[in-house]
Amino acid sequence: MSLVRVHNFSLSLDGFGTGAGQRLDAPFGHAGHRLHDWFFQTRTFRQMHGESGGGTGIDDVMARTWDAGIGAEIMGRNKFSPHRGPWQDQRWQGWWGDNPPFHTPVFVLTHHPRPAMEMAGGTTFHFIDATPHEAVRQAREAAGGLDVRIGGGPSTVRAFLAADLIDRLHLVIVPIVLGCGERLWDGLGGMEERFHVESVSAPSGVTHLTLTRR
Amino acid sequence: MSLVRVHNFSLSLDGFGTGAGQRLDAPFGHAGHRLHDWFFQTRTFRQMHGESGGGTGIDDVMARTWDAGIGAEIMGRNKFSPHRGPWQDQRWQGWWGDNPPFHTPVFVLTHHPRPAMEMAGGTTFHFIDATPHEAVRQAREAAGGLDVRIGGGPSTVRAFLAADLIDRLHLVIVPIVLGCGERLWDGLGGMEERFHVESVSAPSGVTHLTLTRR
Numbered sequence: 001m002s003l004v005r006v007h008n009f010s011l012s013l014d015g016f017g018t019g020a021g022q023r024l025d026a027p028f029g030h031a032g033h034r035l036h037d038w039f040f041q042t043r044t045f046r047q048m049h050g051e052s053g054g055g056t057g058i059d060d061v062m063a064r065t066w067d068a069g070i071g072a073e074i075m076g077r078n079k080f081s082p083h084r085g086p087w088q089d090q091r092w093q094g095w096w097g098d099n100p101p102f103h104t105p106v107f108v109l110t111h112h113p114r115p116a117m118e119m120a121g122g123t124t125f126h127f128i129d130a131t132p133h134e135a136v137r138q139a140r141e142a143a144g145g146l147d148v149r150i151g152g153g154p155s156t157v158r159a160f161l162a163a164d165l166i167d168r169l170h171l172v173i174v175p176i177v178l179g180c181g182e183r184l185w186d187g188l189g190g191m192e193e194r195f196h197v198e199s200v201s202a203p204s205g206v207t208h209l210t211l212t213r214r
Numbered sequence: 215m216s217l218v219r220v221h222n223f224s225l226s227l228d229g230f231g232t233g234a235g236q237r238l239d240a241p242f243g244h245a246g247h248r249l250h251d252w253f254f255q256t257r258t259f260r261q262m263h264g265e266s267g268g269g270t271g272i273d274d275v276m277a278r279t280w281d282a283g284i285g286a287e288i289m290g291r292n293k294f295s296p297h298r299g300p301w302q303d304q305r306w307q308g309w310w311g312d313n314p315p316f317h318t319p320v321f322v323l324t325h326h327p328r329p330a331m332e333m334a335g336g337t338t339f340h341f342i343d344a345t346p347h348e349a350v351r352q353a354r355e356a357a358g359g360l361d362v363r364i365g366g367g368p369s370t371v372r373a374f375l376a377a378d379l380i381d382r383l384h385l386v387i388v389p390i391v392l393g394c395g396e397r398l399w400d401g402l403g404g405m406e407e408r409f410h411v412e413s414v415s416a417p418s419g420v421t422h423l424t425l426t427r428r
Contacts, residue, residue: 013387013406013423014229014399173227173387175411175423179403185228189393192227197389199421201413207421209227209389 002140003147003167006157007066009184010035010172010206016181017154024082027095034176038206039063048101058202062170071143073102074135076156077110080125086112093117094125105142107135109156132163154182161188169195169211216354217361217381220371221280223398224249224386224420230395231368238296241309248390252420253277262315272416276384285357287316288349290370291324294339300326307331308339319356321349323370346377368396375402383409383425 011017012035019031028035039045043054044063054060078084080094094100103122110127117125126142128135139148150160160166185191195211202208225231226249233245242249253259257268258277268274292298294308308314317336324341331339340356342349353362364374374380399405409425416422 011227013225013385014397014402015227171227173421175413175425176406177399177402177404179399179401183228185391185393187393188228188391190391192390197419199389199415199419201415201421205411205413207387207413207415211389 002071002143002145004136004150004160004165005070005147005168005170006150006152006160006166007170008039008063008172009152009157009170010039010174011184012174012176012178012181014177014179015183015185016178017152017157017184019178019181022078022082027082029181031178031181034178035174038172038174038202038204041204057204058200058208059204059206062172062200062202062208065170066149067103069147070104070149071146072104072139073106073149073151074139074156074160075106075108075151076153077108079151079153079156080108080110087114090114093119099123105139106151107139107142109135132160132165136160136165154184158184158186158188161191164194167213169209171209171211173207173209175205216285216357216359218350218364218374218379219284219361219382219384220364220366220374220380221384222253222277222386223366223371223384224253224388225398226388226390226392226395228391228393229397229399230392231366231371231398233392233395236292236296241296243395245392245395248392249388252386252388252416252418255418271418272414272422273418273420276386276414276416276422279384280363281317283361284318284363285360286318286353287320287363287365288353288370288374289320289322289365290367291322293365293367293370294322294324301328304328307333313337319353320365321353321356323349346374346379350374350379368398372398372400372402375405378408381427383423385423385425387421387423389419 019029021029038059041055042060042063043056046054099121100123106125108127111129114127197211199209233243235243252273255269256274256277257270260268313335314337320339322341325343327343328341411425413423
């Protein structure tokens with residue numbers, strides 16, 4: 001069965017999945033790198049970006065599961081781009097350079113569809129204006145029987161949780177207080193009842209939560 | 215040196231320290247027992263209430279440190295009572311019966327001072343209208359050189375954190391989403407920079423965070 005999964009999704013203690021004020025030079029707004037430092041230290045992240053080294057402890061073990069068995073990703077417009085509204089400049093190819101680390105079809109949710117963009121390494125960005133259910137249907141079809149990853153950001157994960165479409169959710173609680181930004185949990189009171197929850201703390205200070213549909 | 219400490223302070227994943235709608239029959243509002251189930255299972259909690267049994271694992275080890283070296287507690291009015299505004303009924307003696315589990319002076323912060331109330335077992339409730347700094351001064355004086363515990367609720371802990379009066383903070387992240395209630399973190403962005411943070415997950419599913427002033 002093809003599952004819908006979320007991996008390596010960082011949250012601050014106050015429940016923000018990203019900071020306020022996203023800009024071209026600040027993809028996570030005022031949060032900077034603080035939500036993802038644990039990830040940047042892992043061998044998994046280094047390998048995604050063609051680098052060597054990186055930690056191989058529990059943070060890496062958890063991070064590494066992000067692409068196994070994944071056949072497509074769905075992401076929000078704001079994960080793809082710092083721009084809002086109609087596309088002013090179709091040369092923008094995402095934050096990831098010529099060879100993005102996805103290597104699968106990626107469905108970008110936007111109210112402003114545009115032609116698909118084929119990148120090196122097997123990543124193709126498709127721009128669709130679709131409900132969560134319809135997006136999962138299209139992504140599953142493109143995934144050829146493999147799982148679908150919901151890549152974020154927070155409002156995208158929230159929408160798919162609200163639609164009860166997520167089977168596995170890997171959260172990483174980072175012990176920082178952001179004060180503002182984009183909350184994951186708004187409107188999701190009681191959602192834990194649909195999941196079996198496990199948690200493990202890492203020496204880095206973060207705590208990995210895995211929520212698996214009951 | 216006399217420290218100011220917080221212990222066993224539970225938080226939901228969305229950052230609420232208590233639920234909405236406190237009532238006489240629902241001290242934690244709609245959260246019910248969900249934030250404190252981990253604590254109720256411990257031997258420490260059972261002993262506080264004159265019962266036997268209870269778990270002795272990591273949750274109990276963490277919970278047990280709550281009263282060692284404590285000479286006084288400061289709590290908010292809403293931890294003491296479900297009533298608001300001027301006291302209508304001075305017979306209310308708190309939620310804890312004739313012999314409260316504090317066994318020290320307890321300073322209840324309220325804009326409506328009233329005479330002190332001496333209970334069995336060494337607990338005396340003092341009702342003071344004071345700033346956080348002044349409350350700590352009075353509690354330290356009463357504590358005779360021992361530490362002062364800030365007992366909650368969330369707005370009280372928040373006020374003492376905002377005033378940079380807390381030396382040690384033990385938080386317990388409970389993997390539930392409350393959706394509404396009283397947030398701990400509002401206005402405290404970046405507060406983690408003042409603390410060294412450690413975390414440990416328990417088999418019960420909660421994660422204990424200890425923040426120690428740098």
